[in-house]
Amino acid sequence: MSPRFARLRPDMTVDEAIRYLRRQAREKLETIYDAYVLDSEQRIKGVVTFRDLFTAPGDKPLAEMMVTDVISVPDTLDQEAVAKVIAEHDLNALPVVDVEGRMKGIVTVDDIVDVVQHEATEDIQKLGGMEALDTPYMETPFLDMVKKRGGWLSALFLGEMLTASAMGHYEAEIARAVVLTLFIPLIISSGGNSGSQATTLIIRAMALGEVSGRDWWLIIRRELAAGFALGGLLATIGVLRIFVWQSAFHSYGAAFARIAITVGLSLVGVVTWGTLTGSMLPFVVKRLGFDPATASAPFVATLVDVVGLVIYFNVAQITLRGVLL
Amino acid sequence: MSPRFARLRPDMTVDEAIRYLRRQAREKLETIYDAYVLDSEQRIKGVVTFRDLFTAPGDKPLAEMMVTDVISVPDTLDQEAVAKVIAEHDLNALPVVDVEGRMKGIVTVDDIVDVVQHEATEDIQKLGGMEALDTPYMETPFLDMVKKRGGWLSALFLGEMLTASAMGHYEAEIARAVVLTLFIPLIISSGGNSGSQATTLIIRAMALGEVSGRDWWLIIRRELAAGFALGGLLATIGVLRIFVWQSAFHSYGAAFARIAITVGLSLVGVVTWGTLTGSMLPFVVKRLGFDPATASAPFVATLVDVVGLVIYFNVAQITLRGVLL
Numbered sequence: 083m084s085p086r087f088a089r090l091r092p093d094m095t096v097d098e099a100i101r102y103l104r105r106q107a108r109e110k111l112e113t114i115y116d117a118y119v120l121d122s123e124q125r126i127k128g129v130v131t132f133r134d135l136f137t138a139p140g141d142k143p144l145a146e147m148m149v150t151d152v153i154s155v156p157d158t159l160d161q162e163a164v165a166k167v168i169a170e171h172d173l174n175a176l177p178v179v180d181v182e183g184r185m186k187g188i189v190t191v192d193d194i195v196d197v198v199q200h201e202a203t204e205d206i207q208k209l210g211g212m213e214a215l216d217t218p219y220m221e222t223p224f225l226d227m228v229k230k231r232g233g234w235l236s237a238l239f240l241g242e243m244l245t246a247s248a249m250g251h252y253e254a255e256i257a258r259a260v261v262l263t264l265f266i267p268l269i270i271s272s273g274g275n276s277g278s279q280a281t282t283l284i285i286r287a288m289a290l291g292e293v294s295g296r297d298w299w300l301i302i303r304r305e306l307a308a309g310f311a312l313g314g315l316l317a318t319i320g321v322l323r324i325f326v327w328q329s330a331f332h333s334y335g336a337a338f339a340r341i342a343i344t345v346g347l348s349l350v351g352v353v354t355w356g357t358l359t360g361s362m363l364p365f366v367v368k369r370l371g372f373d374p375a376t377a378s379a380p381f382v383a384t385l386v387d388v389v390g391l392v393i394y395f396n397v398a399q400i401t402l403r404g405v406l407l
Numbered sequence: 408m409s410p411r412f413a414r415l416r417p418d419m420t421v422d423e424a425i426r427y428l429r430r431q432a433r434e435k436l437e438t439i440y441d442a443y444v445l446d447s448e449q450r451i452k453g454v455v456t457f458r459d460l461f462t463a464p465g466d467k468p469l470a471e472m473m474v475t476d477v478i479s480v481p482d483t484l485d486q487e488a489v490a491k492v493i494a495e496h497d498l499n500a501l502p503v504v505d506v507e508g509r510m511k512g513i514v515t516v517d518d519i520v521d522v523v524q525h526e527a528t529e530d531i532q533k534l535g536g537m538e539a540l541d542t543p544y545m546e547t548p549f550l551d552m553v554k555k556r557g558g559w560l561s562a563l564f565l566g567e568m569l570t571a572s573a574m575g576h577y578e579a580e581i582a583r584a585v586v587l588t589l590f591i592p593l594i595i596s597s598g599g600n601s602g603s604q605a606t607t608l609i610i611r612a613m614a615l616g617e618v619s620g621r622d623w624w625l626i627i628r629r630e631l632a633a634g635f636a637l638g639g640l641l642a643t644i645g646v647l648r649i650f651v652w653q654s655a656f657h658s659y660g661a662a663f664a665r666i667a668i669t670v671g672l673s674l675v676g677v678v679t680w681g682t683l684t685g686s687m688l689p690f691v692v693k694r695l696g697f698d699p700a701t702a703s704a705p706f707v708a709t710l711v712d713v714v715g716l717v718i719y720f721n722v723a724q725i726t727l728r729g730v731l732l
Contacts, residue, residue, distance in 0.1 A: 242596050
């Protein structure tokens with residue numbers, strides 16, 4: 083924000099305003115192209131663009147030609163929200179007011195390009211599963227970078243350790259049906275990928291103000307349907323693959339049809355779960371007071387991996403009972 | 408780009424220019440605040456801001472006061488690059504010229520905020536492992552969205568199927584040492600997470616022009632060191648966890664120390680591999696003529712999963728030889 087904005091009084095005429103701006107223009111004003119009409123208490127009464135002044139009759143009082151419906155923002159609003167107001171209303175400059183409504187300065191659109199870029203970079207880095215770097219990649223000291231990546235990587239690792247516990251819980255089943263393990267990476271990664279898509283979509287839609295906290299119910303229904311459709315798609319491919327490999331290489335033994343059913347059903351379950359988790363986690367994270375972008379793709383994948391294993395082995399216990407288990 | 412820009416001639420005086428702009432201002436000009444001084448062939452000779460005109464002596468010829476070092480862009484340049492020029496030079500407007508150097512129009516900074524937002528959204532969606540939606544999430548028809556997600560999800564699924572083949576290759580080892588399977592999700596996901604961080608950092612740095620194709624050698628060395636450090640960190644946590652669980656629950660049998668070594672060494676290898684793959688894939692994708700953002704976190708994770716399994720089982724074959732294998 084810059085306090086060097088052009089100020090006028092409502093009782094000035096157009097000619098007086100132009101003369102006054104000409105004098106002010108020699109000072110270091112941020113812009114003379116938007117001039118604010120203030121009362122004696124520095125409250126905004128209206129705004130005139132230089133272009134309007136320039137084409138108006140010289141003796142017209144500003145009070146008769148100014149736009150009185152002035153968009154302004156409080157000085158407590160954060161940068162990202164200010165950028166949104168400027169972008170939405172296609173403004174060149176936006177006045178900033180204090181709690182008493184007194185004008186403190188302006189934010190100009192050229193500052194906003196940097197803010198928008200910077201905020202997008204922060205969100206992208208968080209989505210990649212790390213702390214935002216704050217400085218350009220090449221200029222970030224090595225140790226700083228390793229710290230910002232190592233923190234989240236360790237947290238995700240600790241969370242992912244639950245997969246070892248989950249797998250330990252099914253160790254007897256694995257020993258009896260080793261063939262089950264072949265599909266573990268395939269199944270849990272599919273849940274992670276569908277979760278990554280969903281969380282990315284929702285986080286970006288939130289950052290752009292396209293989706294707000296109240297929309298969660300709409301989104302849960304939409305993503306449930308999407309997860310089901312996508313899970314069905316992958317299940318079809320997975321089942322086909324097992325049948326093709328079985329007839330070509332006899333890879334999966336006599337119970338191959340039941341294994342195909344296990345993999346197919348698990349994929350529908352895991353992908354639907356991934357999609358739901360990915361779409362809802364940003365709402366949960368926001369509710370807890372954190373930046374929704376913290377609900378990164380790796381974070382969602384970690385949550386989905388554990389539940390994915392539980393889904394897979396529980397499906398297997400039903401479909402393979404009496405055959406392999 | 409708008410063709411409605413303010414044009415002046417070099418032989419005009421300041422007063423003539425102001426009068427001329429006053430007449431032009433009534434037309435639908437994009438802006439009168441930056442006026443371009445063109446010769447008879449529409450080639451840019453200089454630029455004057457309205458503010459400079461406004462504070463200059465009225466009889467001064469424009470040729471003596473205009474800035475002759477005008478930044479312009481060819482009309483073939485893509486939006487993202489235009490946005491970068493405007494942001495870098497803090498311009499309010501940027502002239503666009505054709506191959507013969509004739510001025511065709513201007514791009515103003517308020518258009519750029521939208522472009523920057525839109526490009527960031529596209530990159531974020533690609534990074535999430537899907538095609539960019541092009542329309543706001545809530546307004547994208549359900550079938551469109553499922554297609555854009557399903558295409559990439561299926562491609563990743565087909566790639567991830569290689570994990571089933573890799574696992575099949577080690578089926579005998581798995582049958583002999585089921586305990587090995589417990590750590591599979593933990594190890595491959597750590598590779599995927601470190602790859603996600605690296606690819607996200609490099610893709611964003613590329614989009615902002617902080618990193619170019621020639622920097623790959625610098626980055627490979629930096630990321631190799633980062634991967635090694637991060638792998639070492641996770642290996643330490645992983646080994647500690649195995650020792651603690653072993654003394655508390657006797658989870659991993661008599662060979663627990665060798666298993667800890669296997670997991671630790673694999674983590675160093677997989678995380679280093681993930682970091683390298685994640686940082687180099689954007690360069691490869693760009694070289695092949697695609698948008699670097701296509702090297703999404705899920706794409707990197709899929710590549711890393713397969714190699715991660717190979718690393719893990721090969722380490723195990725060495726460290727567990729004669730003990731479990």
